[in-house]
Amino acid sequence: MPTDTTAGLINQRLTREAFVSLCGSLAGVPFVKVVVVRASGTVHFINANRYRFHSDYIAEQILNLSSDQLDETLDQFNQEVYHSPERRFLLATLGRHKSRNGRYLFTLETVEVDSMGRELISELYHAVSLLTDRRLRLFFKPNNHLQEQEADSVPVVTASALFAETDFLALNPGNVVGRLRIFETEEQFRQNRESLEWYDIILMDRVPDDIPRLSGIVNSGHTTPLSHTNVLAGGWQIPNAVQLGIRERVTEQGLDQQWVRYQVDNEADSITLEPTEPPSTLPRKPSWAVHQVRLEQPDSETATITPLSGLRLNDRFRYGTKAANLGELVHLLENGSKRLVGYYQIPRPPRENLLPHLGEFLGAESTLDSLLSAAQSFLRERVRIPKGLAVPFSFQRQFLESSPTIQQTIGKLKMALQLEAREVDSLCVTLQNLIRRTRIPDHLREQIDEQITRHLLGVSSFVVRSSSNAEDLEEFSAAGVYESINHVTTADKLFESIKKVWASLLSPRSTRLRQEVGISLDESYMGVIIQEEVRSEIGGVMVTTNPTNRNDFRNVYLNASVKSVENIVGGTELPIQYLFNTVEGGGRTLSLGDSEVDLSPEQLKILSELAYAGRLFQSHFSPDYTFSWPMDIEWLANSEGLYILQLRPYAK
Numbered sequence: 001m002p003t004d005t006t007a008g009l010i011n012q013r014l015t016r017e018a019f020v021s022l023c024g025s026l027a028g029v030p031f032v033k034v035v036v037v038r039a040s041g042t043v044h045f046i047n048a049n050r051y052r053f054h055s056d057y058i059a060e061q062i063l064n065l066s067s068d069q070l071d072e073t074l075d076q077f078n079q080e081v082y083h084s085p086e087r088r089f090l091l092a093t094l095g096r097h098k099s100r101n102g103r104y105l106f107t108l109e110t111v112e113v114d115s116m117g118r119e120l121i122s123e124l125y126h127a128v129s130l131l132t133d134r135r136l137r138l139f140f141k142p143n144n145h146l147q148e149q150e151a152d153s154v155p156v157v158t159a160s161a162l163f164a165e166t167d168f169l170a171l172n173p174g175n176v177v178g179r180l181r182i183f184e185t186e187e188q189f190r191q192n193r194e195s196l197e198w199y200d201i202i203l204m205d206r207v208p209d210d211i212p213r214l215s216g217i218v219n220s221g222h223t224t225p226l227s228h229t230n231v232l233a234g235g236w237q238i239p240n241a242v243q244l245g246i247r248e249r250v251t252e253q254g255l256d257q258q259w260v261r262y263q264v265d266n267e268a269d270s271i272t273l274e275p276t277e278p279p280s281t282l283p284r285k286p287s288w289a290v291h292q293v294r295l296e297q298p299d300s301e302t303a304t305i306t307p308l309s310g311l312r313l314n315d316r317f318r319y320g321t322k323a324a325n326l327g328e329l330v331h332l333l334e335n336g337s338k339r340l341v342g343y344y345q346i347p348r349p350p351r352e353n354l355l356p357h358l359g360e361f362l363g364a365e366s367t368l369d370s371l372l373s374a375a376q377s378f379l380r381e382r383v384r385i386p387k388g389l390a391v392p393f394s395f396q397r398q399f400l401e402s403s404p405t406i407q408q409t410i411g412k413l414k415m416a417l418q419l420e421a422r423e424v425d426s427l428c429v430t431l432q433n434l435i436r437r438t439r440i441p442d443h444l445r446e447q448i449d450e451q452i453t454r455h456l457l458g459v460s461s462f463v464v465r466s467s468s469n470a471e472d473l474e475e476f477s478a479a480g481v482y483e484s485i486n487h488v489t490t491a492d493k494l495f496e497s498i499k500k501v502w503a504s505l506l507s508p509r510s511t512r513l514r515q516e517v518g519i520s521l522d523e524s525y526m527g528v529i530i531q532e533e534v535r536s537e538i539g540g541v542m543v544t545t546n547p548t549n550r551n552d553f554r555n556v557y558l559n560a561s562v563k564s565v566e567n568i569v570g571g572t573e574l575p576i577q578y579l580f581n582t583v584e585g586g587g588r589t590l591s592l593g594d595s596e597v598d599l600s601p602e603q604l605k606i607l608s609e610l611a612y613a614g615r616l617f618q619s620h621f622s623p624d625y626t627f628s629w630p631m632d633i634e635w636l637a638n639s640e641g642l643y644i645l646q647l648r649p650y651a652k
Helices: 018-020 054-062 066-069 073-084 118-129 145-150 161-163 186-195 228-236 246-252 313-319 319-334 354-364 368-382 393-401 403-417 422-437 442-456 491-504 506-515 565-569 601-621
Strands: 008-010 024-026 029-035 044-045 089-098 102-109 137-140 168-172 174-182 200-204 216-219 240-243 259-264 272-275 388-391 462-470 484-488 526-532 539-543 555-561 576-583 588-590 630-638 641-649
Touching: 018 029, 018 044, 029 054, 029 118, 044 313, 054 066, 054 089, 066 073, 073 089, 073 422, 089 118, 118 137, 118 145, 145 588, 161 313, 161 588, 168 228, 168 259, 168 354, 174 216, 174 442, 186 200, 200 246, 216 319, 228 240, 228 246, 228 422, 313 319, 313 393, 319 368, 319 388, 319 462, 319 526, 319 601, 319 641, 354 368, 368 601, 368 641, 393 403, 393 442, 393 491, 393 526, 403 422, 403 506, 422 491, 422 506, 442 491, 462 491, 484 491, 484 630, 539 601, 555 601, 576 601, 588 601, 601 630, 601 641
Parallel strands: 102 137, 174 200, 200 216, 216 240
Antiparallel strands: 008 044, 024 029, 029 044, 029 089, 089 102, 168 240, 174 259, 259 272, 388 526, 462 484, 462 526, 539 555, 539 630, 555 576, 576 588, 630 641
């Protein structure tokens, strides 16, 4: 049997014992790397404990070279083994999966960039199948959409089928000690919400998005990493995972209301949730619980209503970050940016030069000037921003000051916040009701009406969005905290919607979340975006990173729905989930979610273009010069192009 120092197993049956001795683990799945030498038909099972990469093994054990010698021509080597039909070697990974019924199966897969076609897939599968444990069925697992079309001559299991069988998904790794709170329903959660403390760990089928700041989240049902709940968890840097069946187990153990140690590890095959002794004193608050966010000084005096096209990033102090980001994006599409290909200018080992890959996608030479020009043309042709207006903070201030009753109630709320009084929530609700009932002064209504008539004449349906200075910040997401209203068709409904957006700044939840991070009521303002509502075929959310593997520099993670973006971010719909490679190209479907079928090839092509657009946006909006800070982007698509609804920093 192989040992830890054995290089591998050559043309011998991979018994269960041999697999265990050679395997490594990735995301809780044990695996062995495989090389098939095509000239001889020899199959090598590589010791993952000794060789990190296929190329290291091939260099030492087959080509009699050092790893450093092969690395000198690594790009040429990779081009051959992943793209040439005449390649000498077939490279793959053999993973062992456990289904929910307790049965095991093997999956054989290549890396996502491998353009292996039908004949090579069949050759690989049949060579390996002769030497694997016959008690376990072997399936080929396509790792890109091209392979899904080509792998029709061998048994196939898709990533989405495996995902449906997976009972563990690490959404945000971490390790905490806290008090476990189990809620059977959302209604039960809401009835007990006020009793939640910062040290609590919530366990529910699908944790809702109006959670307070706390220490951990456990979903006992599937959810998407891009729901508002999970975006908040990432921003707070708290452990967060999906673990099917966990609620029944911990209920039987009597762990509700008990102190536990909770750990989420990307390399594990389940969460750790075990009882521990209650602390004699409360543990020290984590950094997110004591961190204070400082806002830049807002301007609520001078600004007027303006088209989004008239805004830049530095206008966030008058119109809010969401409006300013959209205005900056309009400017980017019209004028380009010297930062546009910054992400691809940075070496990201083992790729020392990403520019040729971007050039291949854009059909341009790899020179910087050529890529900048081609990138700008690509974005201008593909991307749209729904036309709209930005209503500044000054309108909200004037509206609030127009009502003495609102002003008096705001004064009471400020006092209650200082005293940490129980009346905070009831005063917030009272203020929201006052705002919704108070008429917008005529001079403000007339200005809004005039600008809509001037810039949005003929629009039949609007979206009214929030745009605060206390959201979409690097240190404070506030995802899903403020209101946005769709399908607004009349003037009266539009003014009602504007007031609802203003009122959302004073909801109990948003007020408490800001208070917890040191953002005072006096610092907080709400702008409003009034946009044309776009009719779309598909829509969703994308983050320009792989949330389950932050070291993956190639892929962006994308959710799509044929129903509604709001269902995705609100957590009420499981979207179709994808990874798209923005270096070598291609994509793969991770999960069909609540959908019965995948999107069409034409729609998948649109999503691939969106993925590259996201990388270019990331470059321009990056707050540093590594261009590594990911973006969170809401989007729609129809026959006219890709529409960006909003974009903001995503928790690193």
